[in-house]
Amino acid sequence: MTLPTLDNLGKGPFFLMAGSCAIESNDLAFEIAEKIDGITKAMGIPYIFKGSYRKANRTKIDSFTGIGDIKALEILQAVGKHYSLPTVTDIHESAEAAMAAAYVDVLQIPAFLCRQTDLLAAAAQTGKAVNIKKGQFMSGASMRFAVEKVLHENPEAVVYLTDRGNSFGYGDLVVDYRNLPEMSAMNVPVIMDCTHSLQRPNQTTGITGGQPALIETIAKAAIAVGADGIFIETHPNPSVAKSDGANMLPLDQLEGLLEKLLRVREAIV
Incomplete structure (x- = not known):
C-alpha cells in the first residue's frame, strides 16, 4: 500500500479520499x-479509505458521535488490511x-483545529x-504555518492540505x-473536500444542512484548477447516515462522477 x-x-x-462520515458499523464500512x-482499481485512481472513529464537533448534545473509539479504529484497520x-x-x-496512529x-486534522500547534506536533511525531x-476562517496562503509545524517535528512527513470552503x-x-494554487505552492498534495464545502452549518434546527446537488460542480472546478486529490463522503443511503447525511454523495453516483473527473483531468495535463 x-x-x-x-x-x-x-x-x-488525481487520488481519492472517500468513505462515510463516521464509522457506523463493520458491515457498512466494508x-x-x-x-x-x-x-478506483478499474480506473487507476489511488484510493484512501476515510472514516471518523469519533465525531467530536457536533451541534447538539444528543448528536451521534460514534460506536466506540477502539471498536471503530479496529474496523478501519480491518478494512485497510x-x-x-x-x-x-x-x-x-x-x-x-x-x-x-496504531x-x-x-491522521487528519479537522478544519477548526488547524492552528492547534500541540495537535499538529503530536500527529507529526x-x-x-x-x-x-x-x-473555514483561513486563506490558503496562511496554511503554510500549519505545514511548517508538522515538518518542524518530522521533516520527512507526508503532508496533505485539504480545502473545505470558507465561512460565508x-x-x-x-x-x-x-x-x-496558493496551497500547491507549498509543494504538498492539495485536496478538495467536495462534500463539506457544501455544508450549511449553524442551522437553528441543530442539524447541519447541505447542497449535495453541487458536489459535481465543486469537484470539476477543483480538478480544473489543479487539485491533486478529491475528498468525498459517501453512503449507500445518505438519508439514514448517522452523521453529515445532508451533504453526502449517494454511493451509486460515485462511479459516474469519477469518470467525468478523469476526463477533466486528462484535458488539463
Missing part, C-alpha cells in the same frame, strides 16, 4: 470500501494521535502522514479556488 505523493502522482489521475475499491488500502481518520486532541495510515484541513455569513460556505 502506497500513499499518494507529488512524486508518484505525476501526470496520472460495503463502502468494497464498492469504491473496485471502482483486507483491501490493502491506506486509511485516514480525524483526531481532535494531542492525546489521541498515538492511539489512532490503526490508520493518515507519530510518523504517520498528516492531512490538514484548511480552516453565519450559515453558509463558499469555495474560493484561489486557495488551491
Whole structure:
C-alpha cells in the first residue's frame, strides 16, 4: 500500500479520499470500501479509505458521535488490511494521535483545529502522514504555518492540505479556488473536500444542512484548477447516515462522477 505523493502522482489521475462520515458499523464500512475499491482499481485512481472513529464537533448534545473509539479504529484497520488500502481518520486532541496512529495510515486534522500547534506536533511525531484541513476562517496562503509545524517535528512527513470552503455569513460556505494554487505552492498534495464545502452549518434546527446537488460542480472546478486529490463522503443511503447525511454523495453516483473527473483531468495535463 502506497500513499499518494507529488512524486508518484505525476501526470496520472488525481487520488481519492472517500468513505462515510463516521464509522457506523463493520458491515457498512466494508460495503463502502468494497464498492469504491473496485471502482478506483478499474480506473487507476489511488484510493484512501476515510472514516471518523469519533465525531467530536457536533451541534447538539444528543448528536451521534460514534460506536466506540477502539471498536471503530479496529474496523478501519480491518478494512485497510483486507483491501490493502491506506486509511485516514480525524483526531481532535494531542492525546489521541498515538492511539489512532496504531490503526490508520493518515491522521487528519479537522478544519477548526488547524492552528492547534500541540495537535499538529503530536500527529507529526507519530510518523504517520498528516492531512490538514484548511480552516473555514483561513486563506490558503496562511496554511503554510500549519505545514511548517508538522515538518518542524518530522521533516520527512507526508503532508496533505485539504480545502473545505470558507465561512460565508453565519450559515453558509463558499469555495474560493484561489486557495488551491496558493496551497500547491507549498509543494504538498492539495485536496478538495467536495462534500463539506457544501455544508450549511449553524442551522437553528441543530442539524447541519447541505447542497449535495453541487458536489459535481465543486469537484470539476477543483480538478480544473489543479487539485491533486478529491475528498468525498459517501453512503449507500445518505438519508439514514448517522452523521453529515445532508451533504453526502449517494454511493451509486460515485462511479459516474469519477469518470467525468478523469476526463477533466486528462484535458488539463
